[in-house]
Amino acid sequence: MSTPAFTTAVTQARDLLRWRSPLRTELWASRLMGGLDPADARGLVRELVEAGTPEGRLTLAALAAVATPDAVDAQADAAPAGEPPLADLYAAHGAEARDALPGWVARMGQVECDGAWYGKADRHGLQALAALSFHYRSGKEPHLLVVAVDQVNGGLAVDALVEERKFLDDLSLEPSEPRAVAGRILDAVELTDRVMGAAVVDTFPGMRPFALARARSVPDPVRPAPEDTLSRFHDLPALPGAEEAFAKLVEFIGDRPLWWSPGRVSQLLTSWLPREAMLSPDAIAAMPDVVRAWSHFAGADPEVLRQVDADAPRLAALMADESLAGLGKRLARSRPRDEDEG
Structure with a gap:
């Protein structure tokens, strides 16, 4: 009998196969991953592999695209005896699944960073915003990752969203070095992970894997990022x-x-x-x-x-x-x- 997670994933993946959007599919996979604990995630992977359907393969490929080791580690459990870490499980089955899917699926995660900005989110700097701009190597679906960093409570990452580049027009962010901004995002998310019960926006857990994957895609992030203000x-x-x-x-x-x-x-x-x-x-x-x-x-x-x-x-x-x-x-x-x- 299929679990609710499997049934929902397959239904939604069917629509995503029609959309043919790497960005939309990665964001969906991030939300899916953010809502799973390790035991449920392992069970879902088994069901998807056993099903062998295009929808199941797309789900596996999408999860692999956002499954950086730190994205999975925060879900917390050691792998059961004889089983690989969850990140490795996603990667192995995702690679197999990708080969049997349309070409657009292979573009997931294949992005290049073409800009970075950092600055106040509000006039008193209670929050800072770290922004990274990306496009797929095909040149399609440009997008902006924005992470809100709470300054009052020590630099926690509390929100993340994906927007169009014009989102920057109403902000006063300064152009910055992508390696430094990526480092700030990674540092802030890591700090949030270490604080039990950290107050974050409700949607942050579902955006967290995607944000980490994008920050990790920037070569050689600077950690800790220097502060030159x-x-x-x-x-x-x-x-x-x-x-x-x-x-x-x-x-x-x-x-x-x-x-x-x-x-x-x-x-x-x-x-x-x-x-x-x-x-x-x-x-x-x-x-x-x-x-x-x-x-x-x-x-x-x-x-x-x-x-x-x-x-x-x-x-x-x-x-x-x-x-x-x-x-x-x-x-x-x-x-x-x-x-x-x-």
């Missing part, structure tokens, strides 16, 4: 202590420089600096102007600049309030006194 900032105020202040700002920003919101500004000036930072009087005095300069570089958002103006006047008093210092800062302050006493 901070190095492009050259408007440091000519004030005593400005370099020291900027070094502390860089420490706070970390590896997510696109995220610069009113809330993050307020966290820096009213909480993080008083709790964590030991700064000279010159650096404390220069910090508001350094933060303003960075805020202009980061987009000159009016809400952000108003937040700087609201919080900056309090900084000197907050830095002088020892009750706000965290444990690490207190210990650092105590060391010179201990050494003098010794």
